[in-house]
Structure formats: C-alpha cells, structure tokens
Amino acid sequence: xxxxxxxxxxxxxxxxxxxxxxxxxxxxxxxxxxxxxxxxxxxxxxxxxxxxxxxxxxxxxxxxxxxxxxxxxxxxxxxxxxxxxxxxxxxxxxxxxxxxxxxxxxxxxxxxxxxxxxxxxxxxxxxxxxxxxxxxxxxxxxxxxxxxxxxxxxxxxxxxxxxxxxxxxxxxxxxxxxxxxxxxxxxxxxxxxxxxxxxxxxxxxxxxxxxxxxxxxxxxxxxxxxxxxxxxxxxxxxxxxxxxxxxxxxxxxxxxxxxxxxxxxxxxxxxxxxxxxxxxxxxxxxxx
Numbered sequence: 001x002x003x004x005x006x007x008x009x010x011x012x013x014x015x016x017x018x019x020x021x022x023x024x025x026x027x028x029x030x031x032x033x034x035x036x037x038x039x040x041x042x043x044x045x046x047x048x049x050x051x052x053x054x055x056x057x058x059x060x061x062x063x064x065x066x067x068x069x070x071x072x073x074x075x076x077x078x079x080x081x082x083x084x085x086x087x088x089x090x091x092x093x094x095x096x097x098x099x100x101x102x103x104x105x106x107x108x109x110x111x112x113x114x115x116x117x118x119x120x121x122x123x124x125x126x127x128x129x130x131x132x133x134x135x136x137x138x139x140x141x142x143x144x145x146x147x148x149x150x151x152x153x154x155x156x157x158x159x160x161x162x163x164x165x166x167x168x169x170x171x172x173x174x175x176x177x178x179x180x181x182x183x184x185x186x187x188x189x190x191x192x193x194x195x196x197x198x199x200x201x202x203x204x205x206x207x208x209x210x211x212x213x214x215x216x217x218x219x220x221x222x223x224x225x226x227x228x229x230x231x232x233x234x235x236x237x238x239x240x241x242x243x244x245x246x247x248x249x250x251x252x253x254x255x256x257x258x259x260x261x262x263x264x265x266x267x268x269x270x271x272x273x274x275x276x277x278x279x280x281x282x283x284x285x286x287x288x
Contacts (some may be wrong), residue, residue: 001251002116004029005043008036009114016056017077022048031286035256038188042246043116054111057093061108064090064098071098116251127229128249131178131280138185138218138261139174139211140204147197152235156184160203170212177206179227179265179278185218187261202261218261225263226255226283234268234275241279255283 008025025048026036040048060078063069069077075086090098094108101108141163145155163171171182185202202218211217228249230241242262250256260282268275 001029004031005039005116005251009116012052012055013113016052016059017079019079020052031256032258032284034259035250038257039246039250042243043251044114051111051114053089054093055113057090058109058111060086060090061094061101061110064102065105065108067102071102074098129227130255130283131225131227133178133222133225135222136177136206136220137208138183138202138204138220139207139209139215140171140182140185140202140218141215142200142202142218144198145201147199156201156203159201163203167214171203171205171215174207174209174212175205176208179206179263179280181205181265181267183263183265185220185261185263220261223258223260224283224285225280228279228281229277230279231276232274234266234272238264238266238275238277238279241277245279245281254286256286258282258284 008028011025011028012020022037023033026033029036031039037048040051044051046054056078060074063074063077064071071086072083075081075083078086080086080089087097087099090096090101093111094101094106096106096108100106141159143155143159145153145159148154148156160168168182175181182203182205185204187200188197204215204218226245226249228241228245230237232238232240246257262282263278263280265278265280266275267277
C-alpha cells in the first residue's frame with residue numbers, strides 16, 4: 001500500500017504544472033478517492049489539496065525568483081487564472097507577494113516533497129475485529145463542532161453538557177444494540193483533518209425504540225465495520241488510537257475506509273483519568 005501511495009506522490013510531482021485529478025491519484029493507489037483523501041491527510045498531517053497547493057507554490061516560487069518568465073506566465077503555468085489570484089495564494093504560503101519577492105530576492109518558504117514509509121516499532125499491537133452490521137439508528141443530539149487534535153474539545157464538552165445528566169441517563173436506557181451504551185458518532189465534512197476543520201458530532205445511543213421528543217435520530221446504513229479496542233489515559237489514548245488506525249492499520253491491511261460515521265464507545269474510570277474504548281470505523285474490503 002505504501003508503495004502505491006508513493007507512486008501517487010510521484011504523479012503529483014509530474015503534474016504540478018497541469019491538471020491533477022484526485023480520482024486518478026486514488027486509481028494509482030488502488031483505492032477509492034474517499035479513502036485516499038483520508039489516508040493521505042492522516043499520513044501527511046494536511047489535506048491533499050493543501051499539500052498540492054504548497055508544492056505548486058514552492059516550485060512556482062523558484063520560477064518567480066529566477067525571473068525568466070513574467071509573473072502572469074508563472075501564474076498561468078501553475079493553474080491560476082489571474083495574476084491577482086496567484087498573488088493571493090503566493091502570499092498565503094510565502095508571506096510575501098510575488099512581485100516583492102522578485103524585486104527584493106526575499107527568502108521563500110518551501111514545502112518538501114513527501115514520501116511515506118512504514119516505521120515498525122514492535123512495542124504495541126492493535127486489537128481489532130471485523131463486524132458486518134445491518135442498518136441501525138442512533139438516537140441523540142447532533143451539533144457541528146471544530147476538530148481538536150489533542151486535549152478536550154470545548155465544543156463537544158459543551159454539547160454533552162447541554163444534554164444534561166437526566167438526558168444522558170435516558171439515552172443509556174434507550175441503548176439496545178452494538179456498540180452499547182452512550183456513544184459518539186462523528187462524520188467528517190471534508191478531507192481536511194486540520195485543527196479547526198468542521199465535523200458533525202452526535203452524542204446518543206444505538207436504539208430501535210421510538211425517538212423521544214427531546215432527541216433526534218441519525219440513520220446509519222448497513223455495512224462492514226472495523227472495531228478497535230483501546231485502554232489508556234483519557235483523552236490522549238483515544239486520540240492516538242484514531243491516528244494509529246490510519247497511519248498503521250490501514251496501510252498494513254486489505255481494507256479501506258468508506259463513507260459513514262465513526263463511532264466511539266467510552267467507559268471512563270471514576271475520575272476520568274483513564275478509559276476503555278471501542279472505535280468503530282466503516283470499512284470495505286480491498287484487494288490484498
């Protein structure tokens with residue numbers, strides 16, 4: 001899998017000055033475009049679109065300083081329809097406009113070309129199982145919140161508090177399916193995994209009961225799920241679990257992520273310093 005991802009990176013380099021189709025990159029990596037975008041974001045630490053933009057403007061920056069072409073020619077060469085659009089993008093990456101950079105020979109920022117490799121540490125293993133699950137429904141409340149990589153997410157904490165203790169107790173009583181108990185469901189709205197990217201967050205329970213008036217329902221289609229078990233410091237171990245699934249498990253197993261909510265069931269200790277968890281990721285089988 002990593003070899004195919006690196007072939008996709010080679011394709012990006014060959015097409016920095018032309019059209020670049022994410023679907024073609026996914027074909028090279030022999031996976032779906034949905035999974036390719038998510039896997040790239042997890043491995044690279046930035047969305048695919050951001051990496052391509054930075055690489056193009058890194059190479060374009062060298063041409064701006066060289067002075068062999070007009071600024072408009074450089075802009076068009078790297079896919080910008082006007083000098084103004086190129087100047088805005090150039091300044092966003094380099095902190096200086098292309099005209100000023102050319103006049104002053106300013107120092108520019110560089111996005112290095114990436115390559116992916118697998119680092120085998122050998123000091124931990126991931127416990128997982130594959131589950132085929134019929135369509136089900138999550139009863140609870142949803143909210144749009146920003147992504148937070150480490151530490152508590154204040155927006156999610158506020159959303160859970162808004163449900164109240166009695167509401168959470170009612171959700172726990174409604175639970176009648178797997179994963180059991182009160183859980184979270186997260187749907188990412190784009191391929192961006194940057195801090196602050198928006199996502200839809202649900203707090204509820206898998207239930208076939210009638211939906212109480214104070215709650216809403218999220219319908220989830222039937223499909224295959226990879227279920228990962230984890231125990232450790234809260235919330236760091238849970239956040240690292242998601243990272244390890246995409247950076248270690250997916251590149252080593254014949255599965256790809258598919259559209260659908262990621263489910264997290266947490267059983268915290270009494271003081272909330274540690275927790276046991278199950279992370280459910282919607283997946284589909286790929287060729288080995």
